[in-house]
Amino acid sequence: MTKLGDIAHARSGDKGNHANIGVVAYTPAGFEFLLRELTSQRVASYFAGLGVSKVERFELPRVQAMNFLLHNALAGGASQSLRIDTQGKLLGTAILELDLPTPTNLTAMQRPAESITS
Amino acid sequence: MALRIGNGAGFLGDNIDAPRRLVESAELDYLTLEYLAELTLSILARLREKDPSQGYAQDFIDVLGSLTPALKLQTDLRVITNGGGMNPASCAQAAARVLAAAGLSDLPIGVVTGDDLLADLTRLQAAGCEFKNLDTGAPLSSLKSPIVSANAYLGAQPIASSLAAGARIVITGRVADASLTVGPAMHEFGWQWDDWRRLAGASVAGHLIECGAQATGGLYRHWQTLQLAEVGYPIAEMNDDGTCVITKPEGTGGEVSRATVIEQMVYEIGDPAHYLTPDVDVDFTTVEVDQVGPDRVQVRSATGRPAPPSYKVSLAYKAGFTASGQLLVYGQDCVEKARACGAMILARLERAGCKYDQSFVECLGAGESVPGLHTAPRDLREVMLRVTVSDARREAVERFTKEFAPLITSGPPGLAGYAAGRPSVRPVFAYWPTLVPRELLTPRFEVRTASQWLAAEGKST
Numbered sequence: 073m074t075k076l077g078d079i080a081h082a083r084s085g086d087k088g089n090h091a092n093i094g095v096v097a098y099t100p101a102g103f104e105f106l107l108r109e110l111t112s113q114r115v116a117s118y119f120a121g122l123g124v125s126k127v128e129r130f131e132l133p134r135v136q137a138m139n140f141l142l143h144n145a146l147a148g149g150a151s152q153s154l155r156i157d158t159q160g161k162l163l164g165t166a167i168l169e170l171d172l173p174t175p176t177n178l179t180a181m182q183r184p185a186e187s188i189t190s
Numbered sequence: 191m192a193l194r195i196g197n198g199a200g201f202l203g204d205n206i207d208a209p210r211r212l213v214e215s216a217e218l219d220y221l222t223l224e225y226l227a228e229l230t231l232s233i234l235a236r237l238r239e240k241d242p243s244q245g246y247a248q249d250f251i252d253v254l255g256s257l258t259p260a261l262k263l264q265t266d267l268r269v270i271t272n273g274g275g276m277n278p279a280s281c282a283q284a285a286a287r288v289l290a291a292a293g294l295s296d297l298p299i300g301v302v303t304g305d306d307l308l309a310d311l312t313r314l315q316a317a318g319c320e321f322k323n324l325d326t327g328a329p330l331s332s333l334k335s336p337i338v339s340a341n342a343y344l345g346a347q348p349i350a351s352s353l354a355a356g357a358r359i360v361i362t363g364r365v366a367d368a369s370l371t372v373g374p375a376m377h378e379f380g381w382q383w384d385d386w387r388r389l390a391g392a393s394v395a396g397h398l399i400e401c402g403a404q405a406t407g408g409l410y411r412h413w414q415t416l417q418l419a420e421v422g423y424p425i426a427e428m429n430d431d432g433t434c435v436i437t438k439p440e441g442t443g444g445e446v447s448r449a450t451v452i453e454q455m456v457y458e459i460g461d462p463a464h465y466l467t468p469d470v471d472v473d474f475t476t477v478e479v480d481q482v483g484p485d486r487v488q489v490r491s492a493t494g495r496p497a498p499p500s501y502k503v504s505l506a507y508k509a510g511f512t513a514s515g516q517l518l519v520y521g522q523d524c525v526e527k528a529r530a531c532g533a534m535i536l537a538r539l540e541r542a543g544c545k546y547d548q549s550f551v552e553c554l555g556a557g558e559s560v561p562g563l564h565t566a567p568r569d570l571r572e573v574m575l576r577v578t579v580s581d582a583r584r585e586a587v588e589r590f591t592k593e594f595a596p597l598i599t600s601g602p603p604g605l606a607g608y609a610a611g612r613p614s615v616r617p618v619f620a621y622w623p624t625l626v627p628r629e630l631l632t633p634r635f636e637v638r639t640a641s642q643w644l645a646a647e648g649k650s651t
Contacts, residue, residue: 081411081449085458088228088325088621094456096449121562130462132475134491135452139462151229151619152509154550154578156559166560168411183412 077168079181080106084164087141089149091122091160093167096137102181103136109172115140118170119163123147140167192427192435193378195371195395199223199271200402202230202247208402210256212423213267215439219378221257222370223250223271224400231364232506232619234275235308235339246281246361247273254285254359258292261358270349270370274361276339278303281361283647286640289359295641300352302362304633307340307503307626314630321503324623335507338619342501342626345468347383348633349373355637364504366467371396371426379430389470390494391432394477397465398436398454398489399424405436405454407444417443433490435482446485455479468501470494500625509620510547511587514578515594515613516554520604525566527602528553528575534601535577535593544586546579574607580618587615 076082076095079102084093095110097103116127119142126143146160147153157163175181196218198209202225213221225247238245250273261267274281278301289297307314311330315321321330341364350373352360360373375381375392383389398405405424407416422442427435438446455474459465462474476493519528532551539546555573557564566573579590591612597605638646 081453083409083411083453083457087458087460088623090460092456092458092460094453094459096452096456119560119562122560128461130460132456132462132477134475134477135455135479137452137456139456139459141460149621150227151232151506151621152580154512154514154548154580155561156552156554156576162560164409166563169563 073171074174074178075168076110076170076172078178082164082167084160084162086146086150086159089144089146091142091145091163093140093142093163094137095140095167096135097181098183099181100136101177103133105175105181106138107131110138112140114170115167118167119145192429193220193375194218194425194427195220195222195374195399196423196425197222197224197399197402198423199225199253200400200404201225201227202249204402206249206252207256208423209253210260212439213257213260213264215422215442216425217264218267218425220374221267221269222399223253223269223273224367224370225250225271225273226275226364228504228621229506229619231276231341231504232338235506236617238276243280245276246278246284247275249273250281251284251288255288258289258294261294261297268353268358268360268374270360270373272362272365272370274301274363276306276363278361278363282643285359285361286643289640290644295639297358297640298356298637299640299643300355300357300360300635300637302344302348302352302360302365302633302635304348304631305341305344305364307342308337311337311340314626317630319626319630321505321624321626324625330622330624333507333622335509338506338508340503340505342503342631343468344501344633345369345497346372346376348635350376352635352637353377355635357637366469367400368393368396368467369469371399372469375428384496386470386494386496387492388432390472390492391434392428393465393467393470393472393494394455394474394489394492395426395428395434398451399426401454401457403444404457405451406438406446407450410445410450410453412449416445419443432492433488436487436489437485446487448479448481448487451479451487451489466498466502468497470497500627501631503624503626505622505624506619507622509618510580510582511584511615512578512580512618513587513591513613513615514576515591516607517575517594517597517605518572518607519575520572520606522571524570524573524604525553525556527604528573531575531597531601531605532577534597539590539593542589544589546581546586549577549579552576584615591615
């Protein structure tokens with residue numbers, strides 16, 4: 073298995089009682105792989121413990137990103153949720169540990185070395 | 191020449207020195223200061239309820255004080271903020287006092303109003319607007335709880351009009367965050383209000399900088415080497431063709447890279463093909479993002495469709511009270527012990543006659559902050575017990591706050607952290623997302639000098 077975090081970085085926030093997670097692939101090859109493997113079903117089952125009612129996936133191919141909208145993920149949202157993470161701020165970090173099947177060309181999907189030093 | 195629009199605040203509570211540092215370290219045409227998250231207005235509404243002269247972002251007044259030297263030196267610098275909150279006119283008067291004290295009595299301040307619908311709800315309902323809840327479809331008339339605030343998200347037009355009338359500071363209530371950037375672009379470039387492509391470009395720029403340092407390295411996964419202690423706040427260099435370059439002041443920490451900008455582009459959005467603002471329906475899926483230099487990222491090819499026929503309304507109503515307390519629990523059995531303490535607190539409260547509408551026990555450190563993903567490791571030695579309740583009765587929630595300290599002597603050994611005192615009770619405001627047709631509202635603006643605002647003080651509200 074491969075962790076999503078080997079292939080992409082992410083950021084999350086709230087939209088009322090919904091949470092959104094933007095996932096950004098490091099490379100075009102990684103984005104192609106995520107289009108196949110990082111389905112809304114996979115994200116929904118990963119975050120089943122949040123009580124999510126529906127997950128929608130939107131694609132932004134020109135920037136190799138996708139946006140996941142997790143419906144009713146926040147147990148009431150910023151004002152009403154009793155959880156410590158009322159705004160879904162942790163989800164962008166949490167999703168990086170999601171397991172995916174290991175791609176044959178994993179090295180073509182990892183963060184390019186030149187960007188690590190930039 | 192590109193128009194340089196910086197953002198020095200991304201929410202009420204953001205770094206108070208950032209706006210001054212930004213204008214001192216970069217030459218800006220406009221400084222925007224964004225203070226209103228979804229529910230900030232209901233908090234400001236409560237302040238206004240207690241004192242009719244309050245209800246705006248006090249942080250803005252403090253920040254403005256720090257900006258007066260720059261406003262004197264940089265005579266073209268203009269400031270645009272939604273820090274007026276629930277009371278833009280009082281905010282303008284407070285701002286005028288700060289400016290007058292600094293010898294800037296002649297500085298023109300524009301005030302944008304027309305977003306606050308609270309006093310108008312009955313009239314608007316009579317005019318046929320049902321304010322249906324966008325999630326449930328229920329009309330507002332079915333809501334039994336008192337409404338605290340109701341504000342339409344206005345667009346860039348009254349901001350651009352204030353600038354055209356000479357304002358150097360524009361103070362608004364609720365406007366769409368991106369409109370704080372679109373307003374100056376419209377004013378400076380003279381675009382048409384149906385030039386959807388350019389409006390979309392400026393809206394993308396506004397969206398990218400509206401959360402302050404989140405565009406320049408804040409929240410970024412690879413933050414470790416970015417010197418975030420010295421983080422620079424973002425600048426959008428807006429071009430007449432609707433493209434922009436996102437950058438930050440030289441010599442500051444953080445990073446503006448393709449990665450930080452794309453991460454922020456997908457922050458808190460729904461369908462990226464329809465990012466709706468009062469100015470334009472923006473399509474993010476056509477946007478191209480390219481690194482064009484160190485800490486310089488070009489953003490282009492945004493497209494847009496006609497603005498929606500309605501304004502989004504942020505309406506908040508009272509939904510009881512809440513409080514949350516924490517205790518550190520130590521020991522080999524820390525998780526079980528923390529759970530037992532949580533149950534003990536709630537049992538003692540129940541014996542005292544307090545059963546809550548909602549209660550929740552978390553063992554923070556044991557993997558519970560994102561429910562369902564991880565279980566506690568076997569060798570865990572400490573967790574933070576967090577107990578939270580909410581209820582319609584304030585007194586029941588008050589009683590809850592008194593049930594933590596007794597565990598010091600009447601609970602298990604290995605507890606710490608009560609020195610912070612009793613938790614505080616806060617009111618809960620629930621959110622009723624809805625719309626209002628454009629034709630029912632009239633955004634207004636008024637530009638006066640600081641001394642004129644002071645002369646008007648007390649005569650109007």
